[in-house]
Amino acid sequence: MQKLVVKGPVKLTGEVSISRAKNAYLPILAAVLLTDKKVRLKNLPDLRDIRTMLKLLGNLGVTITKEGDTTVFDASTLNSHEATYDLVKTMRASIFVLGPLLARLNKAKVSLPGGCAIGTRPIDIHLSNLEKMGAKIDLNAGYVEAISNDGLVGTKLPLSFPSVGATENLMMAGVFAKGTTVIENAAMEPEIDDLANFLNSMGAKVSGIGTSKIIVEGVEELFETDYEAIGDRIEAATYIIAGLMTKSSIKVTNFNPEHLEFVIDKLKEMGGNIEVGKDFVNVEPSELNGAKIETAPFPGFPTDVQAQMVALLTQVNGNSFVKENIFENRFMHVPELMRLGAKITQEGKAVFIEAPIQLKAAPVMCTDLRASAALVIAALCAEGETVIDRIYHLERGYEKLTAKLQGLGANIEKVD
Ligand code: UD1
Numbered sequence: 001m002q003k004l005v006v007k008g009p010v011k012l013t014g015e016v017s018i019s020r021a022k023n024a025y026l027p028i029l030a031a032v033l034l035t036d037k038k039v040r041l042k043n044l045p046d047l048r049d050i051r052t053m054l055k056l057l058g059n060l061g062v063t064i065t066k067e068g069d070t071t072v073f074d075a076s077t078l079n080s081h082e083a084t085y086d087l088v089k090t091m092r093a094s095i096f097v098l099g100p101l102l103a104r105l106n107k108a109k110v111s112l113p114g115g116c117a118i119g120t121r122p123i124d125i126h127l128s129n130l131e132k133m134g135a136k137i138d139l140n141a142g143y144v145e146a147i148s149n150d151g152l153v154g155t156k157l158p159l160s161f162p163s164v165g166a167t168e169n170l171m172m173a174g175v176f177a178k179g180t181t182v183i184e185n186a187a188m189e190p191e192i193d194d195l196a197n198f199l200n201s202m203g204a205k206v207s208g209i210g211t212s213k214i215i216v217e218g219v220e221e222l223f224e225t226d227y228e229a230i231g232d233r234i235e236a237a238t239y240i241i242a243g244l245m246t247k248s249s250i251k252v253t254n255f256n257p258e259h260l261e262f263v264i265d266k267l268k269e270m271g272g273n274i275e276v277g278k279d280f281v282n283v284e285p286s287e288l289n290g291a292k293i294e295t296a297p298f299p300g301f302p303t304d305v306q307a308q309m310v311a312l313l314t315q316v317n318g319n320s321f322v323k324e325n326i327f328e329n330r331f332m333h334v335p336e337l338m339r340l341g342a343k344i345t346q347e348g349k350a351v352f353i354e355a356p357i358q359l360k361a362a363p364v365m366c367t368d369l370r371a372s373a374a375l376v377i378a379a380l381c382a383e384g385e386t387v388i389d390r391i392y393h394l395e396r397g398y399e400k401l402t403a404k405l406q407g408l409g410a411n412i413e414k415v416d
Helices: 024-036 050-060 092-105 124-132 164-173 191-201 233-244 257-270 305-315 332-341 369-381 391-396 401-407
Strands: 003-008 013-017 038-042 063-067 069-074 105-111 137-141 143-147 154-158 180-184 206-207 213-216 227-230 251-252 274-278 280-284 292-294 322-325 343-345 350-354 363-365 384-389 412-414
Touching: 003 251, 003 369, 013 401, 024 038, 024 092, 024 154, 024 164, 024 191, 050 063, 050 092, 050 391, 092 105, 092 124, 092 143, 092 164, 137 213, 137 350, 164 180, 164 191, 191 206, 191 227, 213 350, 233 251, 233 257, 233 280, 233 305, 233 369, 251 401, 257 274, 257 280, 305 322, 305 332, 305 350, 332 343, 332 363, 332 369, 369 384, 369 391, 369 401, 369 412, 401 412
Parallel strands: 013 251, 038 227, 154 180, 292 322, 363 384
Antiparallel strands: 003 384, 003 412, 038 069, 063 069, 105 143, 137 143, 180 213, 206 213, 251 280, 274 280, 322 350, 343 350
């Protein structure tokens, strides 16, 4: 099993280019199933989650070819409606194929994704709203079996919580539905806008983009398209925080800083010396103060940046409070950061962080994707050689992490 060895403390310098967003491309890849026309997607990040989704599409019969930095999809060869447990169990986002398969084939059989390290993560909002659109759903031997013999029907879908995945699944399900699908209390994350823009580029009729009321008018057919997803705002936030944490001067490029407005404003409020451009952010050495942060659906503070923020807050002047409101078990980075010397106490859904603390190297272990990112940036500040185990979590979501950090001057190496 591979490990990362990070020698700290270090000052970063230079520029890092952000990859296309995995969380935008995962639903877009599922949406490929909607059409028998060719879809060309540019710069898919080379990540484990993306490879899993490609495998899933391949298993369903989609023909996938590469042309330079473009991946070409031909789902005219779709020959299955079944997403099996062996793939779904490795990635929750597999559930995204449910809506498109139902829309295209009027039937879908998708393994239940089950829980994951950060919480139970049910899919009740996906299922109950597909039922409202006319799907008959049975849960059988660990599988969701959905049928809509006469096709799905557009209707009002008020979501009980603005779930990102449910909003995306229902938007895709609405593409061929009879009439109009109105998703109310929809999630507003930028990746949802990106999916809507992708669907519209194929001829779908999605409006209300960027609002909490998404309207999908059913269409009869879709057309060929070329598309490139937005930059990964979570990866960008991770590098910005790494820059601040190590009191470095770095430039984070190739993403839209508006997608990170809340995070950047919060970091500036704490004293962050940050210059925001159209598609880049410059970070300069800063003296930061403590903060009070609560995660919330977009445009609030993203849960996917919470772990990295907790790592940063160990290095600021003053104590901090962080509350996690989206997932019930998303503080697994806390005991690992404490192994590096962080002083953090947890009370239910909140943590209190005492700072500043000089972190010291220790062996630590990745537990989930963003927790792992928090450990890597903490290791950049820790005195000595930190060995980070179970780095396969990182490979789900950070493209070329080691190379990108080496490019910024970090002393980081992958070892067997
Ligand atoms: C997506 C992101 C993930 C991010 C999360 C919240 C992808 C591939 N993943 O995950 O990185 O952390 O949004 O921003 O885009 N819930 C239910 N019932 C449902 C659906 C969700 O109770 O049917 C709950 C979940 O358990 C969780 C909360 O709602 O506690 C948020 O989940 P959701 O917004 O659906 O996140 P995902 O789409 O799974």
